[in-house]
Amino acid sequence: MATITLKGNKINTAGNLPETGSKAPDFLLTATDLSTKSLTNYKGSKLVLNIFPSLDTGTCAASVRQFNKEASELENTKVLCISRDLPFAQSRFCAAEGIENVESLSDFKTGQFGKDYGLEFVDGPLEGLHSRCVVVLDENGTVKYTEQVSETVDEPNYKAALEALYE
Incomplete structure (x- = not known):
C-alpha cells in the first residue's frame, strides 16, 4: 500500500506500482470504440x-494534453491515457x-x-479511482520507469518518463 496526498490529506492505494525490471501485468481495458485492449x-x-x-x-486534462504533444515526436511508442472515465467521456474530451x-483506455x-x-485509491474522496501515475514499458512489456505522483493535484515528471524510453 502506498500513501499519497490529495490537497495535503493522506489517502492510500491498493498496493505498489510494478517494480522496475519486472514484467507489467496484463490488462483488459475498454477503448473509445468500446473494443477491449490488452497489453498484447x-x-x-x-x-x-x-x-x-x-x-x-x-491536472488530468493537462497531462493528456502534454503527453499528446510529446507523443507526436516519439518513435515506436504509444501513449495510453488510462482512467475510470467512461469511454464516451474520453472520446468527447x-x-x-x-x-x-494518444489512446484513451477505460478501466x-x-x-x-x-x-x-496497485494504484487504486482504497479510501478518501477519490476511493475507487486511479492515483496519478506514469509507467513506462519497453517493447517486451518490461517496466522501465514508474512514478506515483505523491500529491494528486501535481502533474507527473514528463521529462523523466520520456527519458526512460531511451535508457
Missing part, C-alpha cells in the same frame, strides 16, 4: 501509461481538445487494472 495489442511498441483519476480535473496522438468495467497495478 501493443507488443513491439514502447508504452507510456499515463494514469489518472478523471479527465474532469484540470479528445475530440473537443484535438487530441490525436470502468471492473477496476481490475487499478488493483493489478
Whole structure:
C-alpha cells in the first residue's frame, strides 16, 4: 500500500506500482470504440501509461494534453491515457481538445487494472479511482520507469518518463 496526498490529506492505494525490471501485468481495458485492449495489442511498441483519476480535473486534462504533444515526436511508442472515465467521456474530451496522438483506455468495467497495478485509491474522496501515475514499458512489456505522483493535484515528471524510453 502506498500513501499519497490529495490537497495535503493522506489517502492510500491498493498496493505498489510494478517494480522496475519486472514484467507489467496484463490488462483488459475498454477503448473509445468500446473494443477491449490488452497489453498484447501493443507488443513491439514502447508504452507510456499515463494514469489518472478523471479527465474532469484540470491536472488530468493537462497531462493528456502534454503527453499528446510529446507523443507526436516519439518513435515506436504509444501513449495510453488510462482512467475510470467512461469511454464516451474520453472520446468527447479528445475530440473537443484535438487530441490525436494518444489512446484513451477505460478501466470502468471492473477496476481490475487499478488493483493489478496497485494504484487504486482504497479510501478518501477519490476511493475507487486511479492515483496519478506514469509507467513506462519497453517493447517486451518490461517496466522501465514508474512514478506515483505523491500529491494528486501535481502533474507527473514528463521529462523523466520520456527519458526512460531511451535508457
